[in-house]
Amino acid sequence: NAGVMQNPRHLVRRRGQEARLRCSPMKGHSHVYWYRQLPEEGLKFMVYLQKENIIDESGMPKERFSAEFPKEGPSILRIQQVVRGDSAAYFCASSPGPDGGAAEPYSGNTIYFGEGSWLTVV
């Protein structure tokens, strides 16, 4: 049972370039969340998506950041014109959603994280 898959695991970009981070949710999960973890800080919610819909993007910076979860394929977090302050670990998580779904080993109410994508802007 594959977990949440993220790639790339590590990404280096120069200032001004674009970064694209991909996330495939756990099998049976239709809800995807993106979180950012800055060095020495806690995880911060960015965006919550279902297939083809953005449900809550209240944690997304207003500029340069966008996210999508198309009908086919992984969810993508896109950062345009990266700056040094974007250097962080970006974690994707998935869940079946509040209406249940695939059997869960612990609780249907939690979210399960991928291994993360570490972005370094030089």
Added chain:
Amino acid sequence: GQNIDQPTEMTATEGAIVQINCTYQTSGFNGLFWYQQHAGEAPTFLSYNVLDGLEEKGRFSSFLSRSKGYSYLLLKELQMKDSASYLCAVSPADSWGKFQFGAGTQVVVTP
């Protein structure tokens, strides 16, 4: 909004017990979660409390008091591999999956 507080670091010896406290202030509540995160790795789910009381799962237990806005994670029979950051997270009532995380408690287990 939510404010989640937990200690920055705790040190304990192998075989001992450590209790990590977490207090929260929230305008809505749909459950409290504990995650373990080793350096450079993903957070992994440990426990979930939505009702008051103690949930026990092997060496780890978690307690919740909603009236006090308080939870703790209890780690028993500490092992070296338990050295990690432990994250307290609250799920608000109004937005599924939009967890509010504390900054994490770094637990250092010494021989």
